Amino acid sequence: MPKLQPSSEDVRVYEVAVLYPFPINQKEEKNILDEIDTIFKEADAKLIESDKWGNRGLAYNIEGYNEGNFIIYYYEIDPLKIKEIDEALRILPGALRHLIVKPPKGYEVVKFSKDYQEWISNRETESERRTREKEEKIKKQVADKAKRQVKRTENEKKAPVKKSEATPLEEKKLSEQLDKIISDDELDL
Amino acid sequence: MHKKQQEKRTDPRAKKCPFCDKEVKYIDWKDYPTMKPFVDYFGNIMKRYYTGICLKHQKMLKTSVERARFMGMLSYRK
Numbered sequence: 001m002p003k004l005q006p007s008s009e010d011v012r013v014y015e016v017a018v019l020y021p022f023p024i025n026q027k028e029e030k031n032i033l034d035e036i037d038t039i040f041k042e043a044d045a046k047l048i049e050s051d052k053w054g055n056r057g058l059a060y061n062i063e064g065y066n067e068g069n070f071i072i073y074y075y076e077i078d079p080l081k082i083k084e085i086d087e088a089l090r091i092l093p094g095a096l097r098h099l100i101v102k103p104p105k106g107y108e109v110v111k112f113s114k115d116y117q118e119w120i121s122n123r124e125t126e127s128e129r130r131t132r133e134k135e136e137k138i139k140k141q142v143a144d145k146a147k148r149q150v151k152r153t154e155n156e157k158k159a160p161v162k163k164s165e166a167t168p169l170e171e172k173k174l175s176e177q178l179d180k181i182i183s184d185d186e187l188d189l
Numbered sequence: 190m191h192k193k194q195q196e197k198r199t200d201p202r203a204k205k206c207p208f209c210d211k212e213v214k215y216i217d218w219k220d221y222p223t224m225k226p227f228v229d230y231f232g233n234i235m236k237r238y239y240t241g242i243c244l245k246h247q248k249m250l251k252t253s254v255e256r257a258r259f260m261g262m263l264s265y266r267k
Contacts, residue, residue, distance in 0.1 A: 017219075019260055059232075059264035068261060072219065097260050104215045112219045119222045 004048065004074060004107050011076045012102065013048065018089065019097040022055040022067035029069075032094045036071075039088045046076040053113045062096045074109060204241025208249075216249040218256035224263065228254060232264040 004013040020032050053070035062068070077085065082100065089098040208216070216223065227235050227242070227250055234254055237247050257263040
């Protein structure tokens, strides 16, 4: 990305951001952009870079609009004329907000329109990952439950077979022992 | 339950400034993704005590968040 450096000592690089409403006619949009251009032309400003963000949602309602278009310009302007530009942009009909910032030394122009889109796509993948993890957890739980159930059914199958084998033998033994006890003559009942 | 939560909490003094780690010289007001984690649900800038940001970067963050609020990118109050 290009570094911002003024061409001469009389001028300085300024970053000018303008916000205008989003649901707007193409004619009105053109008018606003033309007027902004004329304002800068009158001040003998030299355009270095511009970045159109397109429509974005606003964090709060501004003059009845919930969405707006952002444009960011990097201009070389004479510092004495910045007040006039500020005033002209404030009066400009159709513009919701404007901001003039003096970027620090060695500032590199970053096109945030691209970065924002990338960030949004990455964020979506993050949320997708979270949902995926949740689904995997649920799947694991279901699989564990199924395994446990299989084990239980196997145990249940084994257990009754043993019981059925064990009970008649025990009954026989018991009956034999009882017979022995009853037949014992030494017992005094 | 209460004791367990207390044990989990980390020492707030042990945090490091996330901007100093990356050697940030300027926090841009247009950079929404970097500012967002330091603004809470109600739109307030989070305290340095909780985020661990150094004073220099907290001041930068404050100016950038205020600019972003003025341009309608961040909310003043939710």
